[in-house]
Amino acid sequence: MSDPTNDPVICPVCGKKAKTGSAIDCARHMFGTGDKPHREWVNAQGLSFIDLLIDQATTPGNASYQILADVIEKTRPKK
Amino acid sequence: MNKYTVINPHSKFTVLNTHVHNIDGVAKVTGRAEYTFDIKLPGMLYGKILRSPHPHAKILNIDYSRAMEIPGVYGVVTGKDTLGIKQGIWRRYKDLCDEQILPVDKVRYIGEPVAAVAAITEEIAEKALDYIDVEYEVLQGVYEPLDAIKKDAPEIHEGFERNINVTRHIEWGEVEEAFDEAEYVREDWFKCGGQAHMCMETRAAVSSYTPEKKMTIYSSNQSAYYMQALMAGVLGMREGDVRVIAQYVGGGFGGKFELDGAIFCSAILSMKLFRPVKIIYTREEDFIATKRRTPMFYYVRTGVKKDGTFCAREAKVFTNGGAYTGMGATALYLTGFFHSFPYRWKGYRYDGYRVYTNTLPSTSMRGFGAPQAMWCSEQQIEWIAADLGLDPIEMRRKNSHYEGYEVPGQATIASCGIDQCYDEIKKWIASKGKLPANRSIGLSACGFMSGGIFNWFDTPYSFSSAVVTINQDGTVELHIGAQEIGQGSNTTMAIICAEALGVKVGDIKVHSGDTDHCPADLGAWGSRQTLMTGNATKMAAESAKKQLLEFAYAQSGLNIVYDLDIKDGWVHAIARPERGEEFVQLVRKALRGKDGQRIVGRGYYTPHRKGMISPAYSYMLQGVEVEVDEETGKITLVDSMTAHDCGQPINHLGLIGQLEGAFSMAAGYGYLEYMPYEDGKLMNPNLVDYKMIRSTEMPPANIAEIDTYEPEGPYGAKEAGEGLTNPTAAAIGNALFHRFGIQMKECPVRPEMILNALKEKKEKEAQGK
Numbered sequence: 001m002s003d004p005t006n007d008p009v010i011c012p013v014c015g016k017k018a019k020t021g022s023a024i025d026c027a028r029h030m031f032g033t034g035d036k037p038h039r040e041w042v043n044a045q046g047l048s049f050i051d052l053l054i055d056q057a058t059t060p061g062n063a064s065y066q067i068l069a070d071v072i073e074k075t076r077p078k079k
Numbered sequence: 080m081n082k083y084t085v086i087n088p089h090s091k092f093t094v095l096n097t098h099v100h101n102i103d104g105v106a107k108v109t110g111r112a113e114y115t116f117d118i119k120l121p122g123m124l125y126g127k128i129l130r131s132p133h134p135h136a137k138i139l140n141i142d143y144s145r146a147m148e149i150p151g152v153y154g155v156v157t158g159k160d161t162l163g164i165k166q167g168i169w170r171r172y173k174d175l176c177d178e179q180i181l182p183v184d185k186v187r188y189i190g191e192p193v194a195a196v197a198a199i200t201e202e203i204a205e206k207a208l209d210y211i212d213v214e215y216e217v218l219q220g221v222y223e224p225l226d227a228i229k230k231d232a233p234e235i236h237e238g239f240e241r242n243i244n245v246t247r248h249i250e251w252g253e254v255e256e257a258f259d260e261a262e263y264v265r266e267d268w269f270k271c272g273g274q275a276h277m278c279m280e281t282r283a284a285v286s287s288y289t290p291e292k293k294m295t296i297y298s299s300n301q302s303a304y305y306m307q308a309l310m311a312g313v314l315g316m317r318e319g320d321v322r323v324i325a326q327y328v329g330g331g332f333g334g335k336f337e338l339d340g341a342i343f344c345s346a347i348l349s350m351k352l353f354r355p356v357k358i359i360y361t362r363e364e365d366f367i368a369t370k371r372r373t374p375m376f377y378y379v380r381t382g383v384k385k386d387g388t389f390c391a392r393e394a395k396v397f398t399n400g401g402a403y404t405g406m407g408a409t410a411l412y413l414t415g416f417f418h419s420f421p422y423r424w425k426g427y428r429y430d431g432y433r434v435y436t437n438t439l440p441s442t443s444m445r446g447f448g449a450p451q452a453m454w455c456s457e458q459q460i461e462w463i464a465a466d467l468g469l470d471p472i473e474m475r476r477k478n479s480h481y482e483g484y485e486v487p488g489q490a491t492i493a494s495c496g497i498d499q500c501y502d503e504i505k506k507w508i509a510s511k512g513k514l515p516a517n518r519s520i521g522l523s524a525c526g527f528m529s530g531g532i533f534n535w536f537d538t539p540y541s542f543s544s545a546v547v548t549i550n551q552d553g554t555v556e557l558h559i560g561a562q563e564i565g566q567g568s569n570t571t572m573a574i575i576c577a578e579a580l581g582v583k584v585g586d587i588k589v590h591s592g593d594t595d596h597c598p599a600d601l602g603a604w605g606s607r608q609t610l611m612t613g614n615a616t617k618m619a620a621e622s623a624k625k626q627l628l629e630f631a632y633a634q635s636g637l638n639i640v641y642d643l644d645i646k647d648g649w650v651h652a653i654a655r656p657e658r659g660e661e662f663v664q665l666v667r668k669a670l671r672g673k674d675g676q677r678i679v680g681r682g683y684y685t686p687h688r689k690g691m692i693s694p695a696y697s698y699m700l701q702g703v704e705v706e707v708d709e710e711t712g713k714i715t716l717v718d719s720m721t722a723h724d725c726g727q728p729i730n731h732l733g734l735i736g737q738l739e740g741a742f743s744m745a746a747g748y749g750y751l752e753y754m755p756y757e758d759g760k761l762m763n764p765n766l767v768d769y770k771m772i773r774s775t776e777m778p779p780a781n782i783a784e785i786d787t788y789e790p791e792g793p794y795g796a797k798e799a800g801e802g803l804t805n806p807t808a809a810a811i812g813n814a815l816f817h818r819f820g821i822q823m824k825e826c827p828v829r830p831e832m833i834l835n836a837l838k839e840k841k842e843k844e845a846q847g848k
């Protein structure tokens with residue numbers, strides 16, 4: 001995983017740096033914003049935004065945020 | 080008989096925290112205080128609202144031609160007479176502005192306004208409602224959040240998948256690692272009910288629109304400035320062309336700072352007819368068509384060490400948002416934040432989901448999400464202490480906040496008296512000795528905020544403002560935007576102004592609740608006025624004082640800031656108090672010296688960089704002594720004790736009144752006030768079937784006031800009177816746990832629930848479990 005202090009993850013949709021700049025914070029930001037462009041980006045990765053959200057809501061732990069964080073990490077532009 | 084003690088009284092003031100009666104008390108008890116109900120304007124008509132009988136339906140057609148034939152009927156308005164603007168109080172987030180008060184296309188709850196009539200009398204207007212023909216296409220409804228998120232649930236608002244309205248996430252620390260450290264983990268599900276605000280004054284408005292295109296609205300509300308801005312928005316007018324007057328208000332409790340049908344419909348009728356229109360809600364309308372406390376489903380997982388050290392907590396919350404967003408989105412956030420209170424967690428995670436349903440919208444109410452949070456948190460903590468064989472008070476104490484503690488990334492705790500609260504409650508419990516067999520004591524801790532720092536209303540004005548003007552006779556005009564809703568804020572501001580200026584409370588005339596004459600202020604919500612308007616008032620008074628002292632300085636040669644002061648109307652040298660002059664003499668000199676210009680001081684306050692939530696937090700611990708009738712399940716509250724840290728009290732009498740009032744409302748929430756719905760219909764919308772706590776059911780409300788000093792507050796003051804709505808329900812639940820070992824997971828606790836729990840326990844015991 002990248003070091004968020006040196007190499008912050010930027011939201012692939014709106015370009016914002018979420019809180020600490022880690023991928024998981026970026027995932028939290030995407031769920032929190034939840035507007036059409038953010039939802040569409042998540043769905044375009046082969047995930048279902050709403051299913052991930054409901055899973056996060058109904059099961060303990062942070063699995064959905066982690067799944068999205070992993071995808072965000074993978075799709076980051078290579079330097 | 081209530082007992083009131085003060086722990087750690089510190090510095091003496093001339094006016095502050097002395098025995099000051101409410102400045103509007105005489106007007107109120109002699110019946111001269113004019114409420115919206117009392118307003119009579121020339122040519123005034125009376126309005127009534129036709130409401131949806133369906134929880135979810137399309138409006139196909141509205142025909143009101145038959146109603147117009149009734150003698151005395153002047154006009155009818157429907158959604159087509161409006162601009163169709165979707166409004167909401169979260170103006171910064173357009174998605175959350177989702178409510179048309181007279182909807183154009185469909186209705187989403189039983190009781191939603193559909194049309195409004197104005198007639199020469201209220202009776203004729205009411206009769207006319209029967210002659211309005213509305214054609215509906217009834218749609219499937221959904222009433223519980225856990226049903227509304229299912230895949231096949233009906234869509235309540237277009238574009239909100241699975242009816243999820245708002246989500247909020249709060250997290251700090253490494254939650255999973257902190258859970259790994261825990262030696263004991265407990266999970267529970269809880270259900271928290273709604274609650275009606277039950278203001279003695281129901282929703283009420285008189286609107287008067289004139290050919291000059293000016294609108295004047297008298298209304299019962301918690302923020303004249305909000306009403307002005309919101310009404311201007313939905314009517315397509317400039318804010319300055321809308322005047323809102325709310326001089327006397329008979330209660331708010333969080334329910335009166337959104338637009339309601341009374342204000343909106345009276346204004347639209349008045350615009351159509353160019354006559355003033357008055358709408359006063361009946362008690363039943365207030366129940367079925369104004370927003371309520373947010374019902375919530377709570378999942379709580381807590382991990383602790385065997386010695387009782389708290390490690391991690393996770394909460395997942397579904398709130399029953401009802402048909403529209405309103406202020407409920409804030410309750411969603413605050414419940415998540417206060418669920419961590421007043422404890423230190425290495426890792427904390429909250430996922431909140433507000434879900435649309437076809438029920439009455441839910442909104443803010445005294446405690447703003449915290450009573451639900453504490454109902455779940457404080458009972459689970461008690462059960463964990465019992466599971467581990469630990470003293471619940473000492474377990475709470477060792478994990479509590481302290482002065483200087485920072486809730487990671489969320490809040491800085493600048494003052495905290497919770498430790499002394501634990502001592503006081505322990506003393507009270509010890510004083511009770513051995514209790515009778517049918518009685519037990521339960522306790523609960525909590526903390527609360529002193530106003531929110533968030534500008535979700537998206538206003539360019541400061542959060543609070545005040546103007547102090549000194550007259551030539553030494554009397555003082557204090558103009559504030561704060562709203563007096565019966566909580567005593569005008570008295571509090573008069574005390575702060577008098578203390579800062581060095582005069583008597585009787586010298587201060589407070590002007591509030593009129594947008595034409597008062598500066599903008601966000602109003603009465605979230606326990607913000609003492610701290611926020613208090614700071615603005617103190618600043619305005621100090622500015623005026625400084626201007627005055629400049630004249631005293633000119634003649635005495637003393638230093639204004641260090642050597643001169645005003646106390647009790649006497650302007651003097653601090654070192655030689657006898658050397659001085661009367662306040663009024665100095666005022667006259669100042670007027671002459673300024674070419675007759677009055678002394679005017681201005682003050683404002685907006686919290687900047689004060690954390691995520693609030694600039695300051697109050698703390699409290701409450702114990703209740705509960706008696707239970709095992710035959711009937713009936714609960715009686717026998718006694719209570721609250722230890723409360725409110726910083727520096729401003730008004731001793733007001734403080735007691737606020738704490739007693741909060742306790743009575745909280746007790747009602749804990750075991751009486753139940754809102755049962757069937758297919759979206761409230762089953763008890765009247766004061767006979769909806770059980771509020773009455774004077775005969777109120778136990779003594781003993782108070783130990785723990786004085787701390789809050790650096791952000793005026794003279795060190797912070798919240799008092801809202802936060803105490805939070806602990807009581809859990810304290811009642813904990814008393815039942817100690818008496819019977821039963822764990823109450825649904826609030827309010829009703830007699831049948833106690834009987835069922837006892838039966839279940841006996842059956843388990845018989846089976847040897």
Ligand SMILES: [Zn+2]
Pocket residue numbers: 011012013014015016029030033038
């Ligand atoms: Zn983004």
